[in-house]
Amino acid sequence: MRLAGELFAQKGFRATTVREIADAAGILSGSLYHHFDSKESIGDEILAGFLNDVLAAYRAAVEAAGDPRDTIERIVRTSSHTLARHRAALTMLQNDWNYFSTQPRFAYLRKDLREIERIWTTQLERGKEAGIFRDDLDVRITYRLLRDILWLPMISLQAGGFDTDEVVDSFLRLLFDGITSRDARARAGRSATRLGQLGG
């Protein structure tokens, strides 16, 4: 299971052969089928377990938190642990998405991802209404940017040997404040924010 997940993450789901999984487990390929119905069912367990954990963490964050900013911070912080536990699953999702997304068996992936999107956009929307977030925020685009920035780099960064807390803090800082320094922002704010011109 864990072995298979790591191989799937390393080489891709399609590119990993059951013989390789069996080799890693120290058994023969045929013996795998004593424990699993098929290669797909291994992937299924891995991915379903991941999405269940993510959704559980998200729902807990929503219930425990106060304002949307708090909710999002909780989601981000809990995600760092969830994603760390399911690094293989996330990599599989990223690498072999166009395989899984076309297989009927994995239809639940789309459903769960929609649920995740709903949670994010709800928080962003509420934050806009409460004046906590910029009111020109496009919640759908922002969600995509945030989820990708949160999920995808988390893998490579953690795999790259970066410290988890460090990554999370960098992410949150970027998320809430951008990369601009306070002084620079002050200077820009005095004349006319350059970003104010962006929308054209």
Add this chain to the structure above:
Amino acid sequence: MRLAGELFAQKGFRATTVREIADAAGILSGSLYHHFDSKESIGDEILAGFLNDVLAAYRAAVEAAGDPRDTIERIVRTSSHTLARHRAALTMLQNDWNYFSTQPRFAYLRKDLREIERIWTTQLERGKEAGIFRDDLDVRITYRLLRDILWLPMISLQAGGFDTDEVVDSFLRLLFDGITSRDARARAGRSATRLGQLGG
């Protein structure tokens, strides 16, 4: 070529068969080999063309721009066009990275990616020194976050039907200012920035 690229992007490089490429081109699979040495060489041309364009655009941005902030904004804006032209290549890179990265033939991918990283980190470093960017910025982590946030969502968002300019603006706004509204930041700044506590 273009046909092949789109198939590769749609279904993945490994998952696309030469027969499918030939079918799309209206010829038979064997006939493809009068135009290409191998399936790999098709992928090679597509990926090499993409990275050449990206690097050329980056270098032009560096030369044309003034301060690091300007450089980065130019890079982001030019990237939206480069990536749009090479959506297939980028998707291939994302989906089949662990295939390409292990093939000797595609060793240049790692080299070019390192060059791209060098350009980003140089700008971020210079921005920190000039007081334009926060001086607690981890340039390597930030680069990874930024590249991924810039490259990966660009694909899915464009594929999702979002307007390119809108995406770029959302990205830049997030990049320089985060999602926090000015008022909320002012309130937070008065007591103690919550993010200041994050690093522990």
Add this chain to the structure above:
Amino acid sequence: MRLAGELFAQKGFRATTVREIADAAGILSGSLYHHFDSKESIGDEILAGFLNDVLAAYRAAVEAAGDPRDTIERIVRTSSHTLARHRAALTMLQNDWNYFSTQPRFAYLRKDLREIERIWTTQLERGKEAGIFRDDLDVRITYRLLRDILWLPMISLQAGGFDTDEVVDSFLRLLFDGITSRDARARAGRSATRLGQLGG
């Protein structure tokens, strides 16, 4: 095709490997798939061709003939040629019936077999009404006996839900007296028994 059919007939459909078929054809197993989608599709062509021929011959016999006795004699005579041409198909049907009959792809087998039964029973019924055949003939049982004796049984009569004694009686009656009614035999006997001419 013919080679495959003969192997299927000799060793059974399931028991014949695609490698054996390819060997018989002088090519490698993979090369078979240039000509056929799958092993099943080979079986499909063979069986469908057989049943089409049989049904065509049956319908022609029905249209060309006069009384039911004539129809049945035509069917029997034409069957000997049809079956000779499709010996492999018939053997496959006999040996691997419980495989084919459970595969959705081969659902048409059941349909065609029902059509064949309809033709037989219609003729037997008409013969009874015309006084040519014994009027105590059970057309369904008789059809099963006749088809099996003609085709080389595919299906068990007892498994078909018929009462054992009834089957035995029908069999003995057929065996000792045939299906010809006493009156018809008497009429035939007065001039020259038609059967007397059969052996030449």
Add this chain to the structure above:
Amino acid sequence: MRLAGELFAQKGFRATTVREIADAAGILSGSLYHHFDSKESIGDEILAGFLNDVLAAYRAAVEAAGDPRDTIERIVRTSSHTLARHRAALTMLQNDWNYFSTQPRFAYLRKDLREIERIWTTQLERGKEAGIFRDDLDVRITYRLLRDILWLPMISLQAGGFDTDEVVDSFLRLLFDGITSRDARARAGRSATRLGQLGG
């Protein structure tokens, strides 16, 4: 044993897995091997038991009966019971004949079948000599027709090397007039046809 036999009959010997047999018996596949040496040995017991019963019944019929007609009727009548008791075995023989017939372990099948043929042909021959059966009867062809119609055909007549026209003529003669000679029928008609009592 009985469970295995029924599964073999239902799905074929080859197509039935030992796991299915074990499941039906409520144990695990490995545990079967405490009761049987191998899957083949299960088939062996089933088939050998069947053929022993058949041969015993045939020999008893030969000893108990008077004239050949009586012998054959006894054989047919006793067969209906023997075959009912061994339906699974017969179906196995029919479906997987070309498997069993090539396995050295099952060589006795051919031997027993030859013995059965000897009994039939002896009776038919004696009937011809005694004037009870038509003297133009081909005993080998007739035996094949009778056994197949009685047993649910195992073997193709044409594959057995018989001449097609001969087969057709024999079949038609049997079909329309039965095997009873005109004289025998006349004699029987004077008192009461024995077949007339069958249904009663």
Add this chain to the structure above:
DNA sequence: TATGAATGAGGGTTCATTCAT
């Protein structure tokens, strides 16, 4: 240029059988 038959290695999967527990 294009064809298309052929290759051959390798893919996922099945299954009768073994054996330590």
Add this chain to the structure above:
DNA sequence: CATGAATGAACCCTCATTCAT
């Protein structure tokens, strides 16, 4: 007696690639 993990050979099928035409 029963378990169930493991075996290993064989199965059907895929696919990038070659090559005579």
